[in-house]
Each structure stands twice: as C-alpha cells, then as structure tokens.
Amino acid sequence: MTERPHDLARRLADRAETVCRSYLSNGRRQGNYWLVGDVRNTPGRSMYIRLKDSPKGAAGKWTDAATGEHGDLLDVIRESCGLTDFKDVVDEAQTFLSLPPSEPTSAAIRQAPPPHGSPEAARRLVAMTRPIPGTPVQSYLRKRGITDFRGTGNLRFHPRCYYRRDEHSPTESWPAMVAAVTDLTGRITGAHRTWLDPQRSDKAPLDTPRRAMGDLLGNAVRFGVCGEVMAAGEGIETVLSIRQVLPDMPMLAALSAAHLAAIVFPDTLRRLYILHDDDLAGHRARDTLVERANAAGVEAIVISPQLGDFNEDLRTLGIDALRAETRMQVAPPDAARFMAQAA
Numbered sequence: 001m002t003e004r005p006h007d008l009a010r011r012l013a014d015r016a017e018t019v020c021r022s023y024l025s026n027g028r029r030q031g032n033y034w035l036v037g038d039v040r041n042t043p044g045r046s047m048y049i050r051l052k053d054s055p056k057g058a059a060g061k062w063t064d065a066a067t068g069e070h071g072d073l074l075d076v077i078r079e080s081c082g083l084t085d086f087k088d089v090v091d092e093a094q095t096f097l098s099l100p101p102s103e104p105t106s107a108a109i110r111q112a113p114p115p116h117g118s119p120e121a122a123r124r125l126v127a128m129t130r131p132i133p134g135t136p137v138q139s140y141l142r143k144r145g146i147t148d149f150r151g152t153g154n155l156r157f158h159p160r161c162y163y164r165r166d167e168h169s170p171t172e173s174w175p176a177m178v179a180a181v182t183d184l185t186g187r188i189t190g191a192h193r194t195w196l197d198p199q200r201s202d203k204a205p206l207d208t209p210r211r212a213m214g215d216l217l218g219n220a221v222r223f224g225v226c227g228e229v230m231a232a233g234e235g236i237e238t239v240l241s242i243r244q245v246l247p248d249m250p251m252l253a254a255l256s257a258a259h260l261a262a263i264v265f266p267d268t269l270r271r272l273y274i275l276h277d278d279d280l281a282g283h284r285a286r287d288t289l290v291e292r293a294n295a296a297g298v299e300a301i302v303i304s305p306q307l308g309d310f311n312e313d314l315r316t317l318g319i320d321a322l323r324a325e326t327r328m329q330v331a332p333p334d335a336a337r338f339m340a341q342a343a
Contacts, residue, residue: 012073013060016051023080039079081160082128122191122214129156129178137177139201145314146240151224154180174204179221190214218264224250226266233275241310245323249338257281261288271299277309303329
C-alpha cells in the first residue's frame with residue numbers, strides 16, 4: 001500500500017545521511033549538515049541538508065542558498081534521479097527504504113507514459129538531464145582525448161539512466177551521456193544514450209552500451225549553428241575529435257553510417273565536409289552523401305582518417321598529427337576561419 005508523502009519523507013529523514021550519501025554523493029558532511037552544490041548533485045557547498053532534528057528545523061529539510069530553493073528528501077530523490085512522475089519518486093524512495101512497490105493510483109493511470117522509444121519519450125528523457133560540466137560525461141570524453149567542449153550543449157548527463165539488457169531482464173540504472181537529436185529547427189526528435197562506468201571513465205560493461213530512440217532519419221546531434229559551411233560524421237566521439245582542431249565549424253553527428261547518408265541539408269549550406277569512418281559502411285555513406293550534395297548544388301569535401309576513425313587518430317597519433325592531416329584536407333579559407341592554432 002502506498003504511504004502518504006509526509007510519512008515517506010519522515011522515514012527518509014530518519015536516514016538522512018544515508019540518503020545524502022546515496023543521492024548527493026558529490027557532497028560531504030559538515031557538522032549536522034550535508035553540503036553539496038545543488039539538489040541535482042553538482043559539486044559545491046551552496047545547498048545544505050539538515051541531518052538531525054534541531055530547534056532550527058527538522059531532519060531532511062534542505063535549502064539552496066544560491067537559488068532559494070528548498071524542500072525535503074523526496075525532492076532530492078526526484079531531482080537527483082531526473083524523475084518527473086511522482087509515482088516514480090515514490091517507487092524509488094520505497095526501493096531505497098526496502099518497502100513494497102506502490103500500487104497504481106488513479107492519477108498514474110490517467111497519465112500514461114509516452115510510447116517506449118518515441119520522440120516524446122526522448123524529449124522526456126532529455127528533460128531529466130543536466131549539463132555535462134563536472135560530470136562523468138566530461139571524464140569519459142577527456143579520456144578519449146576530447147577536452148574542448150565549446151558548443152556541446154546538446155550533450156547532457158543523466159545520473160541513473162535506465163537500461164534493460166532484453167525484455168526479460170530486470171531494469172538496471174547507470175550514469176549516461178544523453179545526446180539530444182534535433183531537426184533543422186532545433187526541435188528534439190530523439191535521444192542517444194551512452195551508458196558509462198564512472199569508475200573507469202569508459203563505457204559501461206554492457207552488451208550494447210549505446211542505444212538511440214525517437215525519430216533519427218534525417219536528424220542529428222548538432223554542435224554549433226550551421227551557416228554556409230558544415231561538417232557531418234557518424235559517431236559523437238568522431239565528430240568531437242575533429243572539433244578539437246576545428247572548434248568553430250558547425251558539425252553534426254548522424255549516429256550511424258546509414259543516417260549519415262540521409263542527413264537533411266540546411267537551405268544555407270554551400271560546402272559540406274564529410275567525416276567518414278574507414279570501413280565499408282563509412283565508404284558507402286561517403287559516396288551516397290557526395291552524390292546527394294552534388295545534386296543539391298552543395299560542394300562536398302571528404303575528410304578521411306588515417307586510422308579507423310578520427311577519435312582513433314586523436315588518441316593514437318595525437319592532436320598535432322590530427323591538426324596537420326585535417327589542414328591538408330580542408331579548403332584554405334575554412335582552415336583560416338575555423339581551425340584552432342597549436343598551443
């Protein structure tokens with residue numbers, strides 16, 4: 001049977017420090033308070049949670065001095081987990097407290113979740129995320145040689161993104177890099193998830209640590225605003241690797257070779273750089289995209305990696321070699337306009 005929110009919050013308050021260590025792990029205890037950056041588990045000290053009852057207030061109550069936000073530990077669970085439906089918050093709290101799952105309420109029945117894998121489900125997922133600074137996403141990308149994060153607002157972090165190995169397996173949760181897939185107007189049509197192992201700053205040890213959802217065909221993960229010049233590649237890490245040496249060039253990651261071949265051209269586009277992977281699927285996508293660009297009156301220039309893909313080039317050969325190789329393949333005016341100079 002579902003507990004009343006007040007009673008559930010009181011049970012959590014009795015274990016306030018354990019709740020904070022579980023859901024606000026970037027904070028630390030100081031006296032009778034837990035200090036952290038905010039309710040979404042950002043490192044810092046502006047938010048404080050009372051750990052014990054005192055004349056000043058009850059345990060479990062918190063205030064963010066920077067924003068004026070305040071609440072109880074149910075709010076902490078909701079925000080740190082990126083949950084939107086109150087039933088999910090209750091279920092998470094009861095799981096933490098080892099209580100039975102809640103029974104469906106009439107409100108939960110009325111508010112049916114969006115279809116699994118739909119654009120609406122993708123938009124809801126992205127809404128549950130937060131920016132990547134200071135998160136495992138940055139650690140993961142830095143390990144892959146990516147350190148310049150300008151224009152990466154479409155990359156987000158989810159601390160406990162659900163994952164099921166198959167329809168018969170239980171639901172797990174892992175930290176994840178969530179990328180918003182958008183159309184030419186900037187509307188979110190899908191999402192791409194890369195589940196992470198924060199201990200190793202690498203992909204999580206899952207059979208399929210990358211999955212996409214929503215409407216992907218013709219759309220992409222976009223970095224920068226396209227004008228007359230744009231680059232397009234397959235994977236997020238591949239595209240971000242080239243952005244380390246061309247940080248001001250608008251780019252997009254189509255997420256697969258098939259989707260790269262089918263990207264929609266903006267009306268403003270005059271020159272397209274094609275960042276293909278060095279495999280059969282990448283070569284086919286390259287050839288199809290060159291043909292489509294020529295038919296649309298868009299100049300197509302192919303940039304090829306020396307190894308399997310541009311992230312492999314960056315990690316194996318180094319940024320100076322990647323910069324030199326890219327400079328030879330980019331039109332001189334674009335090299336002068338978009339290329340970062342060596343430090």
